[in-house]
Amino acid sequence: MNIYEYMSVAENEKPLDRIVTDGGFCAIFRTIACIGDSLSSGEFESFAEDGTKRYHDFYDYSWGQFLGRSCGSKVYNFSRGGMTAKQYIEGFAEENGFWDKDKLAQAYVIALGVNDTTQHLKGEIELGALEDIDLSDYRKNAKTFIGYYAQIIQRIKELQPRAKIFLVSPIQTAGHEERTQKYKIIRDLLQDLTTIFKNTYLLDMLTYAPVQDEDIRRRYWLGHMAPAGYVLVARMMESYIDYIIRTKPEEFKQVGFIGTDLYYHPEEV
Numbered sequence: 001m002n003i004y005e006y007m008s009v010a011e012n013e014k015p016l017d018r019i020v021t022d023g024g025f026c027a028i029f030r031t032i033a034c035i036g037d038s039l040s041s042g043e044f045e046s047f048a049e050d051g052t053k054r055y056h057d058f059y060d061y062s063w064g065q066f067l068g069r070s071c072g073s074k075v076y077n078f079s080r081g082g083m084t085a086k087q088y089i090e091g092f093a094e095e096n097g098f099w100d101k102d103k104l105a106q107a108y109v110i111a112l113g114v115n116d117t118t119q120h121l122k123g124e125i126e127l128g129a130l131e132d133i134d135l136s137d138y139r140k141n142a143k144t145f146i147g148y149y150a151q152i153i154q155r156i157k158e159l160q161p162r163a164k165i166f167l168v169s170p171i172q173t174a175g176h177e178e179r180t181q182k183y184k185i186i187r188d189l190l191q192d193l194t195t196i197f198k199n200t201y202l203l204d205m206l207t208y209a210p211v212q213d214e215d216i217r218r219r220y221w222l223g224h225m226a227p228a229g230y231v232l233v234a235r236m237m238e239s240y241i242d243y244i245i246r247t248k249p250e251e252f253k254q255v256g257f258i259g260t261d262l263y264y265h266p267e268e269v
Helices: 003-007 024-028 063-071 085-095 114-121 145-159 177-196 214-220 227-247
Strands: 031-036 043-047 053-057 074-079 107-111 164-168 200-203
Touching: 024 063, 024 227, 031 063, 063 074, 063 227, 085 114, 085 145, 107 145, 107 227, 114 177, 145 164, 145 177, 164 177, 164 227, 177 200, 200 227, 214 227
Parallel strands: 031 074, 031 107, 107 164, 164 200
Antiparallel strands: 043 053
16 A cells, blocks of 8 residues: 555645545544535425425535534534525624634634625625725624625634634536626635635635536435535535645644644644
């Protein structure tokens, strides 16, 4: 066995070229918080006898919980169907105690942007720009998508300074070109955030995840994802995080000290 083939990134390897089913190096995180919308909540759709569509968050079927079972890690669902960055900041997180010390995690996966894009296309919110972020006081961030999104990161860092934060771009849906163009803007903004905030990484699902086309929907959707679809997303999430850790292992050596006042070499944190 060549252990370096397991530890390292192969030449020209892309983030989802190697799918792990046991969490891979994502398992170094013993606590993970998933901040998101319906796709982070295991949402299914059903129909009443009168044809009315209904939505149900089945958290045990969420990709976060499948990921947690792969890694053996404790995973928090800080999510709800329809969630936006604005809603999360302006009430949802506070109302549900998601900033409480007993819910702090070593890693945060933020998967927002789909419902925010819907609101943006309706003219209800601007996507914004990096200038909307006040690095000295997040309370002064502009009331744009990126202003609210950055505030989530800033509040996490205030409470858990050494946490690793993974930003997930929306996945492309076939036949929705206008939405895809907005997703590209969001993806680029999220990439910019990784240059502003330390210990922050992009999961560029727009580029590397399968396009949500009719074949994918036929196989793996139940209005939202079907159970197998949430397993598929969990595999992509843990595999992408595994890829990042294999790419930059020196940045993850002290993960076990997150949430403590312990260090090996402070300059590496």
